[in-house]
Amino acid sequence: MDAGTSRSRNRRGQGELLRQEIIDAALRMLNELGDDEALSLRAVAREVGIAATSVYIHFADRDELxxxxxxxxxxxxxxxxxxxxxxxxxxxxxxxxxxxxFLGTWVREYSGLYKVLHESTLNRRMHLVFKEELSTRATAAVQACMDAGLAPADDAAAVALDLRAAVHGAVSIRINEPEADLPPLADQIDRFLVKLVGLRIEHVF
Structure with missing residues (x-):
């Protein structure tokens, strides 16, 4: 929204709607910036079309937003x-x-958010507890392959961590070195599944 565009005031009881608009604007801007420290509450307020003081009603500071x-x-x-x-x-x-x-597809579309989620100063300074569910589900997905007898029995959490590190490395290179001569991500993922999880090639393809 243009800084000069006026915005209709939310009706009583619509404070939560405004809070969501602020979050949505922050998501768009973080994806464009790829850096949490480059985001300012005033810029977010301009994007939404509200006074900066209205952002502070919902978020105490930039970190909270x-x-x-x-x-x-x-x-x-x-x-x-x-x-x-x-x-x-x-x-x-x-x-x-x-x-x-899908993670590869998501990262291509939201490379800025990916960087903020995993490489930002906030990520280093705060415990982003909501990220734990990503690890939990990744471990469950690997465990399911083991339970089905399609992968060797092992410590599923450790294998999932190795797989996560490999995939994150592969997508990070694509974000930070866009000119690098790399194989298709799908091919790398298939090799990770065979080498790290122990899946047989015929099960992957």
């Missing part, structure tokens, strides 16, 4: 990851692969 925005982003990501897994049917290998492929 960024935390709320990343929590919203993670909630949406978890929902979409679940849908990607469900679209792959009941086979645990296909579900795990669909999960990882």
């Amino acid at each position: 960024v935390f709320a925005a990343l929590e919203q982003s993670t909630t949406n990501l978890l929902r979409d990851l679940g849908q990607a897994e469900d679209s792959a049917g009941d086979d645990p290998v296909r579900r795990l692969r669909a999960r990882l492929l």
